[in-house]
Amino acid sequence: MNQDQQQLLAAARQATELAYAPYSRFRVGAAVLTPGGVFQGANIETASTNLGICAERAAITHARLNGQAVITGIAVCCLDARPGKDGITDEYGAMPCGACRQWIAELAPGAWIVVSSSNRVFWLDDLLPHAFKL
Ligand code: THU
Numbered sequence: 001m002n003q004d005q006q007q008l009l010a011a012a013r014q015a016t017e018l019a020y021a022p023y024s025r026f027r028v029g030a031a032v033l034t035p036g037g038v039f040q041g042a043n044i045e046t047a048s049t050n051l052g053i054c055a056e057r058a059a060i061t062h063a064r065l066n067g068q069a070v071i072t073g074i075a076v077c078c079l080d081a082r083p084g085k086d087g088i089t090d091e092y093g094a095m096p097c098g099a100c101r102q103w104i105a106e107l108a109p110g111a112w113i114v115v116s117s118s119n120r121v122f123w124l125d126d127l128l129p130h131a132f133k134l
Contacts, residue, residue, distance in 0.1 A: 030055035034068035071108035
């Protein structure tokens with residue numbers, strides 16, 4: 001992992017403090033790198049469980065609403081995840097969910113992706129090969 005990736009992970013870790021996750025108790029932070037700087041996001045839940053938003057989608061939205069539509073890197077950190085046995089992914093969910101992968105395919109297709117539980121750098125093709133497109 002290079003310095004940009006480590007710094008973006010630190011921003012994602014900091015963003016976990018903004019999570020509102022009283023239902024799952026699974027605090028996730030994300031940060032996206034753009035030419036205009038770093039934008040953070042965190043998961044926000046509601047009592048109606050399917051109405052929450054993930055940290056990654058919050059961060060992508062944050063960047064776009066600040067005029068930054070080019071995303072070159074994404075970092076995700078879950079405070080409450082435990083390391084997976086394979087040392088690559090996290091069996092308790094620090095990898096981006098399916099919905100976030102679809103967002104990345106459309107809104108950040110060229111971005112590298114790093115997660116707190118692994119030293120590996122992922123690309124869209126690793127996470128969502130043959131993505132749905134219209
Ligand atoms: N979550 C994320 O923020 N990102 C993901 O990629 C996976 C799941 C959140 C959603 C929910 O608030 C909590 O984690 C438990 O599912």
